[in-house]
Amino acid sequence: MNFFLLSLIKAAVVAFVLLTTLAYLQWVERKVIAHIQVRMGPSRVGPHGLLQPLADVIKLITKEDLIPPYVNKLLYLAAPFFAVTMALLSISVIPFGAEIHVFGGTTWMQLADLNIGILFVLAVSSVSVYGIALAGWASNNKYSLMGGLRSSAQMISYELPLSMAVAAPLLLANTLSLRHIVEGQAGYYLGFIPRWSVIQTPMPQIFSFIIFLIAAFAETNRVPFDLPEAENELVAGFHTEYSSMKFASFFMAEYSNMVTVCSITTTLFLGGWLPLWPASAGSNFVPATVFVLAGAVALYHGLNPARRMDRLTLPVVAVVFFLIAVIFLIPALQGALLPLFWFAAKTGALLFLFIWIRGTLPRFRYDQLMAFAWKFMFPVAVLNLLVTGLMVALFS
Amino acid sequence: MDVILFLIFAAIAVICGFNVVVQSHPISSAISLIGVMGSLAVLYLLLGAEFLAAAQVIVYAGAIMVLFVFVIMLLNAGAEIRKGRSLLAQVLGIPMLFTFLGLMAFFTRNMFPGAPDVHFGGFRHGTALDVGRALFTQYLLPFEVVSVLILIAIVGAVVLAQKEME
């Protein structure tokens, strides 16, 4: 039963971290977009609005849970549940780090290492369209239906370039297991250029990476592909009729999908938990350095406060950062924490990219969206796959 | 463990399958069918067909059934109108179904008297590697033929479904 116990613990840890991340991801998004638009963003609840997510959760839970009378009840209730389940499911196969030793045994920082990990991810992502489609249909509202239809068409269409883009790095990795895909990207060219899929010989997967990212934007219904929920066209689309926690579920599903997609991108293309440069060149000290620098910045602002509260809070933050930096320097913990740091850093960077694009790009028109998927993305992805296959066949 | 898992998912499959038949609204049937397919995917895993399990979900649940749901939503198909029953189908059909099922069950029970039981992990050659190897060597010609078939199907579907041009 040790296996089950270990799995349960890992699942609990992942779920806790993931849900917290989701909550704060939304805070980060609001902050970043606010700064893009030169405003402050949430700043009332807690220092810098840090408690805003909590407030949101309380608000959503305590709101009245409306169920319109004309909906198809079963499907109406099942849809958000389904959406959030599917969104959280694919996280289970993503490896966060290398082998670690706990409780006298060894395990992987990954919930389940499937032989067909990447197929599992594709399967889940292909099924997750039902959440939105059914929500749109069950709401019995023409705007919701339009949103649902749009979303199913969009997700089916972008599923193809996405799968094609995934297939190309698989040719380099020669495996379907996500952990082995990451391990296949270990090592460095010339001692310092990482052998990540994006730049791996014989065929750098840079096109694949870009196509995957674009398709990922569409799959997660993010700007510039957020047609299913286009507020000004469809009155928020498929979730018009949802309120309270059911609305929150869709929200969670969207952010969870974002995290999943970024993690997969990191795993497939950016070397997963592997460091940016070799340990021999000091990559082990990067996290400590980063946190020390962050702590130093916090301390500086604490000593030169912009607001009154900062005098108190920022030094505390700085101390926490310094502590984290010290933790990262403990050799016993480094084995577990360094991979986590790198994984989180890469995924975080991608998440920032998502938010950044939301803050800057306008929405596509529907026909443009479809034409883009079928007439540009798909051919390019297929071409990339063919060329990769050829190169792999020729050079390995 | 094997028996429990089998029974759970077989039960889900049968209940959902039954639901496909009895639900009056096509979308409920479609959802039930997705349930059948999902539980069948788990059964495939138990039988060691991990690649097929993934393919089942991706192709059936993720592509074919999405198309079904999409069409149902597009046509806004309502519940079935019960009228003009086909007498033949009813009179001949229902007894025939039971005879059919009984015969099949009887034969399958008698066909494998001493066959070993199914254990999870008893067959380890259903990986993507094995399936791919068989597909691209021994079954290369059918594979290519099927790819042409798919192409024809795509063209056919586009021609059928396109809007009238002028």
Next chain:
Amino acid sequence: MSAGVPISWYLILSAVLFTLGVAGFLLRRNVITVFMSIELMLNAVNLSFITFSYQLKQVNGHIFSFFVMVVAAAEAAVGLAIILTVFKNRSTLNIDDVSSMKN
């Protein structure tokens, strides 16, 4: 090792699902549901293919299933396109109403 599942259980499950598919085909009138019943039958057959593959310790059954899936996908695409066209021309999904082949 705990007790395994007799191979015939899988086959009987397959037979049951197949029969349910036939029943759906016989008793339902909505074209889409009838079509889904066909898919159900195909799935049932796939299950027996994979069971036989286990029984014979060969991968061939998987290949057959794979081809069945591919053909099912092609069939769904064309079939649904036909249904769309029929609906556009006759505004009905009732299979009994689509009987112009008679006489």
Next chain:
Amino acid sequence: MQLWLIPVFPLAGFLLNGVFGRRFSKAAVNAIAIGSVLLSFCWVVKTLLGLGDLNAAHTEQYFTWIQSGSLNIGWDFTVDRLTAVMLLVVTGVGSLIHIYSIGYMAHEGGYYRFFAYLNLFMFFMLTLVLAANYLVMFVGWEGVGLCSYLLIGFYFDKKFATDAGNKAFIVNRIGDFGFSLAMFLIVVNFGSLDFGTVFTSVTGKSEATLTAIAFLLLVGACGKSAQIPLYVWLPDAMAGPTPVSALIHAATMVTAGVYMVARSAAIYTHAPAAMEAVAIIGLATAFFAATIGLAQNDIKKVFAYSTVSQLGYMFLGAGVGAFSAGIYHLVTHAFFKALLFLGAGSVIHALGGEQDVRNMGGLRKKIPWTFWTMICASVAIAGVPPFAGFYSKDAILAAADQHAPWMYWVGVITAGMTAFYVFRAIFLAFFGEYRGKAHPHESPLAMIGPLVVLAALSLAGGKLFNIPEFLAPLFPLAKETGDIGPVIISVAFGFAGIGLAALFYLFKPGLPDQIVATFGGLYKLVYNKYFVDEIYDAVVVNPVVGGSREVLWKGVDAAIIDGAVNGVGSQARGIGGVLKRLQSGNIRSYAAWVLLGSVVLLLVMGVMGGLR
């Protein structure tokens, strides 16, 4: 040695010009068409130089084409000395004619089409020549027939041209039928179609079998090489552009029959009756065609009958056992007959399409280059020593003399007639007063150049290329008799023919008409080509057409076949009327029937114990 490149060059040219030619400029079409043939020629030369003395055949196998039981037919090419001669003639003369065509076709429509067809022809001809077994040869054989058809009917807007194309194609079918039957016999008896296998195992076979094969092959050769009784298509084939007449219907394709007979020499030498038939057919053709040639007024027709006649000579040579002499004549004939046709083409070009010699005359001064080159060809064909025709014709006649003296005498008379009709055409066209209306102008350099080269070859080719000696490893040399009597006689007949022609058409222009008046019936017979076409129409064509219409169409097709089909149809309708009750149009009831069927099937299988 990459033999396959030889035919592939023209094929590439054909594909390029055929597919994209419409968009190319004329210069590009020229470059591709002529470049490909020249490349092919160069590759032939390089290959032959690389292969050394070629005493043994050099064979290359590319892929298995047909495999059926023990029969294994590969796509193989072979080169021996015979092939080498043919390759050089085909690519060499072919290149010259391609170059000539630039000038001749300059103002014609379908320019790229013409060159594409010519290149395709080169491809098939080279395949025919290079083939290492009968089937590959047959591919080339049929292919050149196709190109011949396409090029005869090149002016497809003219009915007589398309009719002539059809005629060529249909008459050739008869020959091809014989060839096919011969191949079937070879497969049955030898189990292979490879030249090497067949020829080495000839000795063990019965003479009757070999004679049958040889006769059937002869039927094929007669069709392709325009021998009696299948010669009728060749004169009509002059409807095509003149370079086509020169290349296909004089120099190369029509000699394929001779080549095939020479190639199958091993079979023929074991079938004396067939050999005799070859000789007689050749001799008869030579004689009759020559007589017809005496009275023709169309300059191309004269040369066409002359071609038939000279092909008869080649057959005579092969038939009397002097295969190398036949090939020798094939080579020299390729030079001077191509030159005659090209010269005729130059004349026609100069006169803007006029072909009747009665409307020419006095062209000697106006188109001197054409005149002098044609004189070279004429003396060569007339057998004036020491020019090309003399050597080859003499070799054939000498062999005929040894075989049977009467053949020699008929051959000599034919030689005299040959000299007469060729010089008749020359005198009528180039001497005396100009009787036409057009304004003659000399042809462009692209046409004159090939004429001059061919003229040089016609003059010196016989002495230069001693074909019999070159082919000695394949076909043993005839023993020298040292008797120069026959030679003197044949040369004398040649000069007599020239003299007679000069007398009739230079010095006493009224004489021919008197003779015509005296022998009116005979002249009419000859002028109308012995009414052979009319006889064929009456004996073969009309019965076939009538029989098809009356018996096969109205009787067999309408009554029996249609009746049977209609009967089946009405029966099916009757049964269907009963069965249609089952077809309710209700899909679900169909499904119920299917289910019933499967249940019954299961039950039956269970009862029979099929499922244990």
